[in-house]
Each structure stands twice: as C-alpha cells, then as structure tokens.
Amino acid sequence: MDLVKLVEKEFEVESSHPKFSAGDTITVSYKIKEGNKERIQNFRGVVIQVRGRGNTRTFTIRKMSGNIGVERIFPISSPFIDSIELNKRGSVRRKRIFYLRSLTGKKARIKERRF
Numbered sequence: 001m002d003l004v005k006l007v008e009k010e011f012e013v014e015s016s017h018p019k020f021s022a023g024d025t026i027t028v029s030y031k032i033k034e035g036n037k038e039r040i041q042n043f044r045g046v047v048i049q050v051r052g053r054g055n056t057r058t059f060t061i062r063k064m065s066g067n068i069g070v071e072r073i074f075p076i077s078s079p080f081i082d083s084i085e086l087n088k089r090g091s092v093r094r095k096r097i098f099y100l101r102s103l104t105g106k107k108a109r110i111k112e113r114r115f
Contacts, residue, residue, distance in 0.1 A: 008054055008055055009054075011055065017076065017081075017083075017084045018084060018085075018086045020047055020050070020059075020084070020086055020089075021047065021050060021095070022047050022048060022049055022050060022090075022092055022094065022095050022096060022097050023046065023047065023089075023090025023091060023092035023097060023110050023113075024046070024047050024086060024087075024088065024089050024090050025044070025045065025046050025047075025086075025087040025088040025090065025110075026044070026045070026047060026061065026084055026085060026086050026087060027042050027043070027044040027084070027085040027087055028042070028043045028044075028061065028074055028081060028083075028084050029041075029042055029081070029082040029083045029084075029085075030042075030043055030074070030080055030081060030082065031080045031081075031082055032080075040082050043061060043063065043072060044063060044087065045061040045062050045063030045070075045072075046061065046062050046063070046090065046097075046100065046110065047059055047060070047061055048060050048061070048062050048071070048096065048097050048098060048100055048101075049095065049096040049097070049098070050095070055077050056075075056077075057075070057076040057077070058073055058074065058075050058076065059073070059074055059076060060072070060073050060074075061074065062100060062101070069101060088112055089112065089113040090110040090111065090112065090113060091110070091111040091112065091113040091114075092110060
C-alpha cells in the first residue's frame with residue numbers, strides 16, 4: 001500500500017455527518033470567529049458537487065440570497081463544521097450540477113427523491 005494512503009488512513013477522523021450527494025438540500029452549521037467571540041451560522045442550500053475522497057473530501061453548496069447566487073466550498077473534515085443536517089434528498093442524474101447556475105425561478109427546482 002502507498003505510504004501516503006497509509007498515513008491518511010491513520011489520521012482519518014470518523015465523522016457523524018449524514019451521507020449526501022449532488023441535488024440534496026442540506027444545512028451546514030458553521031462556526032465563525034469574530035474577534036474573541038465565536039458564533040454558529042447556518043448555511044442552507046443545494047449541494048452542487050462533492051469531490052475528493054477520504055480526508056480531503058469537499059462539497060460545494062449553492063443558495064440564493066435575494067437575487068444573487070452564493071456558493072461556498074466546505075471541507076468535510078473541517079473542525080469549524082458544527083453539524084450537517086439533511087433537509088431534502090434531490091433526484092438528479094449528474095454528480096455535478098453546474099447547470100443550476102444558469103437557471104432561475106421554477107426552472108431551478110429539483111425533484112425530491114422518493115424512498
């Protein structure tokens with residue numbers, strides 16, 4: 001086995017985050033430091049991509065703030081992530097739904113996945 005992969009496996013932290021993929025709507029509670037204070041800010045949006053593997057896994061969330069689209073990239077193993085809550089499971093055909101950036105209004109809706 002490759003030495004780098006062996007070290008990554010040793011330092012991998014088991015997280016209690018739910019499994020999610022592109023198209024799902026999630027809420028990330030993120031710790032923000034302002035001076036000497038610390039507060040938790042919620043960022044709710046649609047996951048447009050999940051990339052990487054293991055400890056270096058990141059995911060991108062897109063939300064609409066007024067009429068402006070806001071995207072944020074979070075590392076899954078970040079110590080600043082307090083919790084991740086899965087709000088809705090979306091049914092999409094692709095792993096990376098960048099086409100969502102050009103859609104607005106009712107066209108930008110994602111079907112909910114049935115169980």
